[in-house]
Amino acid sequence: MNIEKAMHRGATWVAPETPVSDVAALMRKEDIGSIPVGENDRLVGMITDRDLALRALPDGADPRTMKARDVMTKGIVYCRTDQSIEDAIHLMEDKKIRRLPVINDKKRLVGMLSLADISHHASRDLSAELVHAVASPHEGDQTGKGARQS
Template sequence: MKVKDVMHERAEYINRDRTVREAAEMMARGDYGCLPIEENDRMIGMITDRDITLRVVAKGLDPNVTKVSECMSKGIEYCFEEDNLLDVGEMMASQKIRRMPVINDKKRLVGMLSLGDIASKARDQSLSHEILSHVSH
């Protein structure tokens, strides 16, 4: 089974210079838990709802002026839509990654793969269980 068979096909990214408020609004509109951060047409990190809560709200920062680059998780793991789901799932488990951007052969963002996608759509329920248990611990 390939990543494209289970991934969530809607995905967006946000530029590193945009505000946390803009990111939160995009996340709310799209019902996303995270957004990849881009700079010069390259993914450089990820911002999650948890990042916003812990790195902005809990610290009393103003989301209207705080840039996503100030609170993002730096670095990013991604996979290709044609990758084998088992291989990607094992990588997610070993690196404790819950969501992963999916790109095509032209290196364009085409979707997101989440643990929920694997759990609900993967035909092999033992794979799904194994991946979920490794990431959750």
């Protein structure tokens, strides 16, 4: 099965200059845990609920003045609609991520592929393999700090 059949269509995204408070409000409204960040018609990063908690709140920073650019994870990892679910699973395992933006052949963001999507469309064995990979602590990081995306 290809990714297009398993993904959630119509992903929400924000610009790098979007206030962090707006990002958090959008996550709450849409009941989502991550939002891609786009600039000049290109994906440039991803913000997760974990990014908000670990980058916007500690160290006395004022989250009211922070922008999406300040908390996003750069170097976005994505997949394409025509790839197989197995390809996405291996990418997610390798990068230890739970959500992937999906782009089409015109390089447009068209959806998101999550661990939950995969659990409904892939075999139990592949789903279990992915859960095991992304739920394992990062090497040298037993606290979970330093995770790229959640």
